[in-house]
Amino acid sequence: MSAAGHVLAARNWRIDWLWIPRGIGLGLLAFAIFGPLVNLLLWTVAERWYFPHSLPLQYGFSFWPRVFAPRGDALASLGTSVSIALLTVALSLALAVPAGYALARLKLPFRAGILLLLLLPQAFPNLPVYVNIARLFYEIGLNGTVLGVVLVHTTHGLVYAVWIATASFSAVPADLEEAARSIGASGPRAFRDIVLPLAAPGLMASAIFVFLESLDEFTGTYFVGAPDIKTMPLLLYTASAGGNYQIASITALVLLVPSIAFMFVVERFLSADVLAKVGR
Structure with missing residues (x-):
């Protein structure tokens, strides 16, 4: 060699x-x-x-029947959590769709400031914020109600909804909407038939983010809804505080399954061009 x-x-x-x-x-x-x-x-x-x-x-598996037994409150708490999450998604999208479209299409002054303003609920510690919200809701009769919990969840879910909705509408070329308007379509019809279907995947992803955020929310639900409103995170906390780690783990697993499943859905719906416009 x-x-x-x-x-x-x-x-x-x-x-x-x-x-x-x-x-x-x-x-x-x-x-x-x-x-x-x-x-x-x-x-x-x-x-x-x-x-x-x-x-x-x-x-x-002796603890599994105890969790899902009628007296275990797991199924009732899961139903309450899902119902609150769905209502939070509906309210968040009802506010985020027009706001996201306006931020994406209109030349609004202080646009970046408006987007940053939506981050304020995330900028402060949750505990003092929720304590003051609970005091305010108690005075106006919203403490211990589903509506009160939905409003608290919406304050956090709106961040994801508006930011992703703005990016979704920004990713839709404005020329398509203008072309539809030029051949006689009204503004609402062009939005309904052209813009909304193209932005739907991003809006679906934002809805899933809001749903998961609401499903896992504990602090706001505890201060505003407890003890009248029982959700899965509250049931998990109660089991953990009582040393029932098997029941707490089974409850956490039930919450983990939809989170993992929905994250795969989000990865499919959120394309790279939408992610590139988040925050712009």
């Missing part, structure tokens, strides 16, 4: 030591992501599990 061949063979057999830190980094990332999920799944089937044992001593 020639000298060049020996050099090439040596290079091929050279150990790439960079795989060690890369492997460690990927392992830590996988543990941070999947470790809590594995622990959650173990608690859903753990009959007996206590310190210092690292794994359950006994497995079974």
